[in-house]
Amino acid sequence: MQKITEVELKNVSKIFVNDGEEMYALRKVSGTVTKGSILTIIGPSGSGKSTILSLCNLLSTPDEGEIYVGEKEIREWNIQELRRYVGIAFQSAPMLAGTVEENLCLPLKLRGQSLEEPEKYLDFVGLSKDLLTREAKELSGGQRQRLSLARTLVNKPSVLLLDEVTSALDSISSQEIEELIMRINAERQTTIIWVTHDLNQAKRVGTQTWMVMEGSLVESGPTELFFSQPKDNRTKEFLHNLMRDSQ
Amino acid sequence: MNILALILSLSFVMIAYFLSAAFKLGLGRDLLITTIRATIQLMIVGYILKIVFGFDNPFAMILMLLLMITVATKNAAKQGRGLPYVFWKIFITITIVEIITQGFLLGLKIVPATPQYIIPISGMIIGNSMIIANLFLNRLKGEVEIRKEEILLVLSLGGSVKQAIYPILKRSIKSSLIPTIEGQKTIGLVQLPGMMTGQIIAGADPIQAVRFQLLIVFLIMSAATLTAIVLGFLIYPGLFNKEQQLDVHVFLKKGK
Incomplete structure (x- = not known):
């Protein structure tokens, strides 16, 4: 089957200015993500992993280089359409004040439409329809993350960006969310870019894996090969240290 | 209100000033500046208004x-x-x-x-x-x-x-x-x-x-x-x- 590129980064740099001093959050990052695949991005805290995600749907703008989504440079897209095409789920699963139903219907409400059968979305993410009238902010961490994913799915995104979505959850909830995301990928052919600090998770779910360190993409490759035969010494050291710590 | 009455009204500022000094509130300087500023600002405004009203323009x-x-x-x-x-x-x-x-x-x-x-x-x-x-x-x-x-x-x-x-x-x-x-x-x-x-x-x-x-x-x-x-x-x-x-x-x- 022919592989179609869904997201492509070409020499992308992002500079942050702190007290008048310029700092590279990302430096000349290039890479492609195939349609329907799962890219896992790993690396130390503050290495620029989340910055890559925010650039893909223009929640932040690259200072150098280009990012193509579905063959079109992100700045050529209508911004609202791009953000619906490339959905994002945050670690904190933020909720607006209001009920579960109001939060779930938000993406369509923003377009002046209403959501038919919201319970179907809850069912898909494994939440009971009885929760529709509950205050969204009262949900547990795992329930909130499910609702957050369901809400993002209402826009029917072709690309889903996941920013440490399981890191604040207990192991059972984390595993359930992971299974849910795998199901989204399998059933909807959604391309997924998943930032995670959990190496075992990155290994389990990824098709491709990127290692980002100090703003640079130091290594990338098919996930299995990436973990079994890392080439770059920095990757080897990072994987070795983390594996040792987790044992 | 004549000028003498206005000058006498400064006694109220003096009361605040002495109380501040007695209780070591450290407000003396601020009270002084505020009094001078308020007097000058309002005087200026008063004269400007008089001129503007006089012009009737x-x-x-x-x-x-x-x-x-x-x-x-x-x-x-x-x-x-x-x-x-x-x-x-x-x-x-x-x-x-x-x-x-x-x-x-x-x-x-x-x-x-x-x-x-x-x-x-x-x-x-x-x-x-x-x-x-x-x-x-x-x-x-x-x-x-x-x-x-x-x-x-x-x-x-x-x-x-x-x-x-x-x-x-x-x-x-x-x-x-x-x-x-x-x-x-x-x-x-x-x-x-x-x-x-x-x-x-x-x-x-x-x-x-x-x-x-x-x-x-x-x-x-x-x-x-x-x-x-x-x-x-x-x-x-x-x-x-x-x-x-x-x-x-x-x-x-x-x-x-």
Whole structure:
């Protein structure tokens, strides 16, 4: 089957200015993500992993280089359409004040439409329809993350960006969310870019894996090969240290 | 009131000064500066008003009003440092509020179109708008800081900047108006408003003074609402950049 590129980064740099001093959050990052695949991005805290995600749907703008989504440079897209095409789920699963139903219907409400059968979305993410009238902010961490994913799915995104979505959850909830995301990928052919600090998770779910360190993409490759035969010494050291710590 | 009576009234400042010294409050210098500043400012205003009233020239009056709006704008703009064109946005807001309220008063002949009426009433409108602009920008800053995540969420779901900021804007407008509305609820019960007191002392019939005061109360409520809403809608696009991202680093920077 022919592989179609869904997201492509070409020499992308992002500079942050702190007290008048310029700092590279990302430096000349290039890479492609195939349609329907799962890219896992790993690396130390503050290495620029989340910055890559925010650039893909223009929640932040690259200072150098280009990012193509579905063959079109992100700045050529209508911004609202791009953000619906490339959905994002945050670690904190933020909720607006209001009920579960109001939060779930938000993406369509923003377009002046209403959501038919919201319970179907809850069912898909494994939440009971009885929760529709509950205050969204009262949900547990795992329930909130499910609702957050369901809400993002209402826009029917072709690309889903996941920013440490399981890191604040207990192991059972984390595993359930992971299974849910795998199901989204399998059933909807959604391309997924998943930032995670959990190496075992990155290994389990990824098709491709990127290692980002100090703003640079130091290594990338098919996930299995990436973990079994890392080439770059920095990757080897990072994987070795983390594996040792987790044992 | 003659000059001697005015000089004698300085005794009140002396009481405060000696009490501050006796209890080591350290307010002596501030009291002195405030007394001197208030005296000089009010004296200058008094003479300027005398000149403007004497000219009986609409341009002199408009110049005076523009000066008042500029000073008020300069004061309120400090609160919005970091927002693009904040000075002009506040200036436009206060000018719009002044034109609408005075236009209504003069158009319906509620007050005579003379500087003696227009300037003092404008002073109340402009001063009140300045306070509301200050309160609004302060509230907006706090709300954006606390609810940044919600703004980001709406933008990430494909919402427009207006949709992302609207609940925050609404809340900031509402909060900035609460002190004005609350203040009017107890008006007359605890203290008599300054203008009404002034008129009564000057020998006006209390009922007439109350009518004028009511006019001012209504005027201030509408001027306050207009200020917060007009300023809100002029300010919010400046919170975002052209890629529809929240761009408030300088606005939220503390201590600047």
